[in-house]
Amino acid sequence: MSKPLPKPSPTSLDVAARAGVSQSAVSRAFTPGASVSKATRAKVMAAAEELGYRPNVLARTLITGRSRIVALVVAYLDNQFYPVALEKFSKAFQALGYHVLVFMASNADEDVAHVLDGLLDYQVDGVIMASVSISNRLAARCETAGVPVVLFNRRQDDERLSAITSDNVAGGAKAADHLVSLGRRRIAHVTGWSGSSTGRDRREGFLARLDAHGVAPVAVVDGMYDREVAQQLTRALCAGPERPDALFVGSDHMAFAVMDTLRFELGLRVPDDVAVVGYDDVPMAGWPAYDLTTVRQSADAMVAATVETLMARIDDPSMAPRHLRIDAPLVVRGSTVKRETTR
Template sequence: MASERITSLQVAQRAGVSQSAVSRVFTPGASVSKATREKVMRAADALGYRPNVLARAMITGKSRIIGLVVAYLNNQFYPEVVERLSVALQDKGYHVLVFISRNTAADVQKVMTEILDYQVDGIVLASVSMSSELAKRCHEHGIPVVLFNRVQDDPGMSSVATNNHLGGRTIAAHFAAAAHRRIGYIAGMEQASTQRDREAGFREGLREAGLSLAARELGNFEYGQARAAALEMFAGRDFPDAVFVCNDYMAFAVMDVIRSKLGLRIPEDVAVASFDDVPIAAWPAYDLTSYRQPINRLVAGTVDILMRRIEDRDAAPEHVKLDGELMLRGSTINAGES
């Protein structure tokens, strides 16, 4: 037979304090004296008491839960994002529920319906798009949403992202300065704002240098498709002498193909640059020039906006773009230039 559940009233009686004092001790951010906290914690430990989070959520209307939705975890950038966002939100006294979405309209709809069933206090969408219908539904429920590393045309959606356009332009300028003239691009998912903005910035940077894109293939942010794209782009004799790959995860596949399948040298035959600067990019096996996303500032900005919107549901939406930094390494010519 299960043991009897210890109540907050029993803890209060043992500690010699009011039941409301016990509640304040177990409420993140609530005001309570050090002496009261110590008495309550001693009594709770002795009795084996743990607060009923779900019951408290029903009473207060606040679950202290944040829904975190990611499209994929095979890209090395996102496990780090999930970890840092989770830690930052836990430091604010929130529990994090992680959901994986395939980023299709139907799947996002399904996942978001599940999240709303948990009566979450807020939602972070990491590289997941939301339909206007779902955005409206969240607004009607008073649930704030922040897009991480993604922007949408809807001005009512708060977002925090790297300046992807600037990153693309910076890589184009780097290639131009290294005297590359036949330049290729391997794209991510066409509908993703990160893909769209990085390519637009890259093309603009090429135009500013008097250059144009010589070759383009689609990698869809997938390792296998990026390999196929590289085989298509570099199999002929008139292949590019430099290629910008939309993210590091695909760039690793492209570099593997260039070296292992095609027998070409990096950077002597083909210079390779990418975007994200995940830790593996700095490994000697890749030594990849990559535009670093400012992940700590992205996480801090996301959490700050979310907290403000939880406190004030009528707060105006915020749109933040943060500049990153091109990390020059051995996969491009003149990697040591300033």
């Protein structure tokens, strides 16, 4: 006994006939941002649901030349700033009718090259590199393939690459001003990874402003944006002959490790013995357990600017690259200024 032939899938023509509209109206109804009235869209969606119709995304890609997929390449998710940013990216692109593919990559050139091979196979419309460096050679590959790249929370000297960061130099300077204003003079800096623009820029702004105040840092050490490294460095700094009375830490992720080590391992009081300033202002920074003074990276503003920049480059590949530095205010909390307790 032969098997019955499968029922043919409904087409856009079937939907158009059921809704009493043209086939082009059906296409516009399923195209984000296309011009179609609310009434027409409602009729099309109702007819599509009744028939079990879904548009063929692959076919549309062949017709339009766009996959409506954006690749987001991330170096690590340990830092609490990146899961927050990832959620915001996903929501922003969904609202524009795009899907986000997330790729993990280290900053090693061969690792980034391998990831780029994979994402270019998906014919993505654009790439966001979140705290991942990309060589000039790989940038040229993307440019040749017609795929725009925007750097998020990282910048490079390659002028072809748009880059969206916080104003890291100014943020570091604000941390220095704050600690000096509190009378702290034995100040150390646990930097972000020295191989990253963010780590270098925050260090540059911090040290230049300390110098302007006539204060020399007791130590400047590379925390590598790593929690365990930050803990080891805190132990070493506090075991030395001149224990710091203040620490500027290059990210909140490391600052939490620094505070835990100071309080629970070394028995020091924050901020009485050691004041701590972080960078990012992730949600945990406001938790009572940390109450961390920190320089705020506005994830909302940075993500919005990155999405806007990438979409503009997708629509107009000839558009000049953008290099934006978004203001980073200092948020003062209890890790530097002791709060009054009330009963």
